[in-house]
Amino acid sequence: MNSPNNTNTTRAEFPLLAANPALAYLDNAASTQKPKTVLKAMDAFYCTSYANVHRSVYDLSERATAQYEDARGRVARFLNAQPQEIVFTKNATEAINLVAYSFGGGEVREGDEVLVSILEHHANFLPWQRLCARKKARLVVAPANADGTLDETSALALVSPRTKIVALTALSNVIGVPTPLARMIERAHQHGARVIIDGAQAVAHKRIDMRAMDADFFVFSGHKIFGPAGIGVLAARAELLETMQPFIVGGEMVKTVFLDNAEWNDIPWKFEAGTPPIAEAIGLKAALDFIESIGWQRLHTHEQTLTEYALERMRALKGVHIIGPKTFSSGRAPIISFTVNGVHPHDLASILNERHIAIRSGHFCAQPFLNALSYSAAARASFTIYNTRAEVDALIEGIAAAQKIFRV
Ligand SMILES: Cc1ncc(COP(=O)(O)O)c(C=O)c1O
Missing domain, CATH: 3.40.640.10 (Type I PLP-dependent aspartate aminotransferase-like (Major domain))
Known part of the structure; x- marks a missing residue:
């Protein structure tokens, strides 16, 4: 079984990811990559x-x-x-x-x-x-x-x-x-x-x-x-x-x-x-x-572990605001929207892109919801079976680097 530390075997099943070893694809809520079998x-x-x-x-x-x-x-x-x-x-x-x-x-x-x-x-x-x-x-x-x-x-x-x-x-x-x-x-x-x-x-x-x-x-x-x-x-x-x-x-x-x-x-x-x-x-x-060949239980365990870890690391970053409940609870899906004080979400996404990290930025086609929560835009990282703790770490380092660039 793959742990979130080692999903190399799963990643190898996705030609786009296999061809781009440096890519951290964290925009799975928008669309997932495709396995060879598909x-x-x-x-x-x-x-x-x-x-x-x-x-x-x-x-x-x-x-x-x-x-x-x-x-x-x-x-x-x-x-x-x-x-x-x-x-x-x-x-x-x-x-x-x-x-x-x-x-x-x-x-x-x-x-x-x-x-x-x-x-x-x-x-x-x-x-x-x-x-x-x-x-x-x-x-x-x-x-x-x-x-x-x-x-x-x-x-x-x-x-x-x-x-x-x-x-x-x-x-x-x-x-x-x-x-x-x-x-x-x-x-x-x-x-x-x-x-x-x-x-x-x-x-x-x-x-x-x-x-x-x-x-x-x-x-x-x-x-x-x-x-x-x-x-x-x-x-x-x-x-x-x-x-x-x-x-x-x-x-x-x-x-x-x-x-x-x-x-x-x-x-x-x-x-x-x-x-x-x-x-x-x-x-x-x-x-x-x-x-179904992955198995719901394995998918669930992987996603839950990664989400809990990502939430924990994000909470520890100063100036980062998680949208929605800040702490992990069972059943929470691996979708985390957030803002960073002093860094526009599009700027953050561009800086992360230079580090080969793909996240979503904007209003996520949910403008009434974001407005109700008093946001006009945000950043979003979303994970699935092929994502790893190392990618979460890279995301956190990338956010910290953006904060340095913007001196916030
Ligand atoms: C909750 C939700 N509903 C509907 C959609 C629309 O999906 P599609 O663009 O594939 O029609 C999305 C896409 O992001 C979504 O997240």
């Missing part, structure tokens, strides 16, 4: 089985279709859902927009409410803001506690018979703390509301079970979980998908087309208009195989 699966598909899917009767097309549908089955097993409940999209953002348009468009009326939290990424904020403007509904925003975690008591109290949709992140991409979902989902259902969970961050850190979670919709992106960019997943209860109108219309999502109307295809294909991301679905399957 790249090989996509390459093999293009070299041996590529054709468009669901369109033709020749062998190659049938082989491509079988592999594409096999990937759907793999995603379904990964989430404990049924294959017909899995819709492939371009990314998590598109999946949320699909739900806002197709489910929200049908269900939300003037005077209704959609409840989100202040912690949301723009991807789980703007589609609801737009839906509410279109429908003359009210966007209700559940607040955070002073430490940035969801104020669960207030959030629960905001669910009412007017609430039609509750849209929540499972894990903040800013503070790395899991959102308490169980009571919110239960309360929403008691009031007849439907729940969509943004799993873009959570999916890379813990096993998701759609059935146990009892959410109505769950979304994630392949690229944050070692898969390729260009594929996302909407998992939804079959009975909801059945009643929803398609989001995008065109080829393959339809059974029969007349001059003045059309009969939609069955689920999930009703929601997959046009040529889908075929190789990307196959790459995603390999990514899910990869994460």
Whole structure:
């Protein structure tokens, strides 16, 4: 087993990291690097089985279709859902927009409410803001506690018979703390509301079970979980998908087309208009195989140890402010946002870049949240299985070097 001190064997499985031994890639919450197995699966598909899917009767097309549908089955097993409940999209953002348009468009009326939290990424904020403007509904925003975690008591109290949709992140991409979902989902259902969970961050850190979670919709992106960019997943209860109108219309999502109307295809294909991301679905399957071959327990132990260490080292640095809870607690994901007195986050990221350390700087597509916490920008380091204590040390040294340059 790799300890956080020695992940050389894991690192070797990632061609980009193997080719850049000096690189400390600490921007995994934005996107992860890709293991060989994912790249090989996509390459093999293009070299041996590529054709468009669901369109033709020749062998190659049938082989491509079988592999594409096999990937759907793999995603379904990964989430404990049924294959017909899995819709492939371009990314998590598109999946949320699909739900806002197709489910929200049908269900939300003037005077209704959609409840989100202040912690949301723009991807789980703007589609609801737009839906509410279109429908003359009210966007209700559940607040955070002073430490940035969801104020669960207030959030629960905001669910009412007017609430039609509750849209929540499972894990903040800013503070790395899991959102308490169980009571919110239960309360929403008691009031007849439907729940969509943004799993873009959570999916890379813990096993998701759609059935146990009892959410109505769950979304994630392949690229944050070692898969390729260009594929996302909407998992939804079959009975909801059945009643929803398609989001995008065109080829393959339809059974029969007349001059003045059309009969939609069955689920999930009703929601997959046009040529889908075929190789990307196959790459995603390999990514899910990869994460399960690491094992959730090993991933979890590695990430928790590294996060605790990074928090401890950051707390010891003068002038560094951790956004969110400052101390480690079990379940905290390896995502740490912070600011450094007197050093703009972009300057810090540039100085770290000179040391071959890649971190994120800016508002992390969560402007309302950062503003609520009185920040306009911050820096963020995020870790995964291939990161090491040595990289955390390099980050800390880099921050100290930036403080010296700016004489703070
Ligand atoms: C919490 C959260 N939701 C949604 C997204 C959007 O993901 P994508 O850009 O892959 O659609 C992100 C991306 O950073 C995220 O962190």
